[in-house]
Amino acid sequence: MTKRLFIAIDLPELTRQLLTRLDPHIRGARWIDPAQMHLTLAFFGDVSDEIALALHERLSAIRFGAFFLPITGAGMFSAKGAPKIIWIGVGKAHPHLFQIHKRAHEAALAAGLEPELRPWHPHITIARCRDVAPQSLRKFLKANADLDAGMVRVEAFHLYSSKLTPAGPIHTRELTVQCSGGL
Template identity: 55%
Template sequence: MPVQRLFVGLEVPASIAEALVGLDPGLPGVRWVAAEQMHLTLAFLGQVAPEPAADLRTRLAAIHFSRFFLPLQGIGTFPAKGRPKVIRLGVGRGHPHLFQLHKRVTDAALAVGMEPDLRPWHPHLTLARCQGVTLQKMSPFLRAHADFDGGLVPIDAFQLKSSRLTPNGSIYTTELAVHAL
């Protein structure tokens, strides 16, 4: 088995993802994420060889968590100032169950010798990627959706996914799904 580009994430229910795609403002230079690709990344792991990937699967499968609900709130950009690279949907402030799950996933990766991205984690859903778009051109859309409320999303599983980069965007494959107790 070859090296895989891996991440651990939470999938968005199809009905919610479709509704989010419907927010696409149609701005030039803004490429909206397809509904089936929308997810919240718990940990990006990068290129992983087969043996550590197998060890990671075992550790992730042993993670126990209870179902919880995640609030989807507020549309903004990364970075918040300057030229935006990403349009993102926030997930409320400091959701304890989400941060506990993130820590367990990160600890599992560290235990098998992986170094996940250890920069400060800002949980979000990437809605679109931007290229050559100014914040000024996006301002009407951002103002109209700053207080967007997507409701509560049930979180009852997380997935280990492989990501294959193509000229038309990434293709994700679920390698493992771990369900809530």
């Protein structure tokens, strides 16, 4: 049996509410359910139970200190010029965030998973787009280019399984790795 797995940092309720209130109601842009908003550290796709157990063990061994992470700016990812994802920026190349990302990938490799070769761009997905004209997003992106959504205290990261349903993904927390000190 397999599970669709990813590692993420959860966001505080106040941050999720603030990001939800940014919704400009652009036709074709589907805002993410606030309960689903998170910062993905790594996505693994379908993983066998055996490798999932090894990953669980390796991730549990990661030690890190708590830190604050700035939530700033807005942008979009596109495919062939068409907007696909509207996102909020995270971290401004924060070294502690990149260290956790690196350790999570090392744990995945040690558990037998293949590394993701694409560059990592830390972000919070706030909307998914279908048939949205790029010009309809310009006003929103310009207005939020310098967004300052405050700081998030990172004290843990989580391994989630994700089940895709017609109503959207259902995420189930499989593991929590707490910080071992820090701020």
